[in-house]
Amino acid sequence: MVVVMQEMTFVFIGKSGSGKGTQAALLMEELKRRDPKRSILYVETGAKYREFFSSTDAERSYSRDIAKSISANGGLQPAFLTIWAWTDALVKGMRGDEHIVFDGAPRRSDEPPVLESAFDYYHRDRPHIIYLDIDHGTAKARLIARGRHDDTDEAIAERLGWFDSDVLPIVDYYRNNPKYRFLDIDGEHRIEEVQTDMVKRIFETK
Numbered sequence: 001m002v003v004v005m006q007e008m009t010f011v012f013i014g015k016s017g018s019g020k021g022t023q024a025a026l027l028m029e030e031l032k033r034r035d036p037k038r039s040i041l042y043v044e045t046g047a048k049y050r051e052f053f054s055s056t057d058a059e060r061s062y063s064r065d066i067a068k069s070i071s072a073n074g075g076l077q078p079a080f081l082t083i084w085a086w087t088d089a090l091v092k093g094m095r096g097d098e099h100i101v102f103d104g105a106p107r108r109s110d111e112p113p114v115l116e117s118a119f120d121y122y123h124r125d126r127p128h129i130i131y132l133d134i135d136h137g138t139a140k141a142r143l144i145a146r147g148r149h150d151d152t153d154e155a156i157a158e159r160l161g162w163f164d165s166d167v168l169p170i171v172d173y174y175r176n177n178p179k180y181r182f183l184d185i186d187g188e189h190r191i192e193e194v195q196t197d198m199v200k201r202i203f204e205t206k
Helices: 020-034 045-053 058-072 079-093 111-121 136-146 153-175 191-203
Strands: 009-014 040-044 099-103 128-133 181-186
Touching: 009 020, 009 153, 020 040, 020 099, 020 128, 020 191, 040 045, 040 079, 045 058, 045 079, 079 111, 111 153, 128 153, 128 191, 136 153, 153 181, 181 191
Parallel strands: 009 099, 009 128, 040 099, 128 181
Antiparallel strands: none
């Protein structure tokens, strides 16, 4: 059944391996089913970085090469560059009445106020913060199982440590902020079960 709805905004937060990209894709399918005439702006920070890294634009080459070097050495990109990635996506992609799905931001303590200013600017009322919660053991097992060359034990440990130190304070900020609808989703279950819980909490909980 097609349901008329207002435009909605979603921000996915979770450890590497929590299924953010998978659940974001499933949520977008659900949004298209419920609201087929409305477009969706998907803002994925990782994709924006990959686009930046592969750019052949000479004007970007100096900044691009520094960022690629940071990435190759397993470092974290500076906050200003990450903020640029998703603000660029918003400025270029916003038309005014679309649903917005964020995947991969915010990830640093200085990002939430900037993201909040963007939501205020675009008049996005009470965005949904979807926190996919899994423990470190599950995250490590899933990352190893996907078989990427950069998912070494050391790299995974660094990513999980960074999540605890940098991202968990952001989770607490959103959890206790009345400007947002915070959904604490148990990401330990099968993909379909996580999706069912998420969709029920978004569309059936007042």
